[in-house]
Amino acid sequence: MSETRIRRLIPVLDMALEDERKAAAMLGQCQRQVDDAEARLRDLEYYSGEYQKGWSQRGAQGVGRDWLLNYQRFMGQMQSAIEQQGQTVAWHRQSLDKARAQWQQRYQRLEALRKLIERYRQEARARADRQEQKLLDELSQRARGNY
Numbered sequence: 001m002s003e004t005r006i007r008r009l010i011p012v013l014d015m016a017l018e019d020e021r022k023a024a025a026m027l028g029q030c031q032r033q034v035d036d037a038e039a040r041l042r043d044l045e046y047y048s049g050e051y052q053k054g055w056s057q058r059g060a061q062g063v064g065r066d067w068l069l070n071y072q073r074f075m076g077q078m079q080s081a082i083e084q085q086g087q088t089v090a091w092h093r094q095s096l097d098k099a100r101a102q103w104q105q106r107y108q109r110l111e112a113l114r115k116l117i118e119r120y121r122q123e124a125r126a127r128a129d130r131q132e133q134k135l136l137d138e139l140s141q142r143a144r145g146n147y
Helices: 002-061 065-146
Strands: none
Touching: 002 065
């Protein structure tokens, strides 16, 4: 009986394993997207900081009106790009959280199926052991009866 249940569960286990693998791949892809987005954000912040340092050095020497307007416009664009990239990072982190939750769900299902199959195998072994013991007991009884 247990062997039949095990054989019926093997295709289900295979599908669960495939689902878990796909979810793990998606999780990895989402993690890479978060890492890339965070790296871009760091680059933008670094570049903005370096540009501000340049402003401090240049400002000490004196600047013209046009240069100041260009600097302010550029820094505004940089700040806007940083904010947009921050939103992109947040969006990718949300996607990562969803992918992690989905993977955990798939993994838990896979593990539950594995445990169920193992329980069925243990039941089958126990049943076979009991049958073997019963057979040995009967043979022992017969052997005692013949002497």
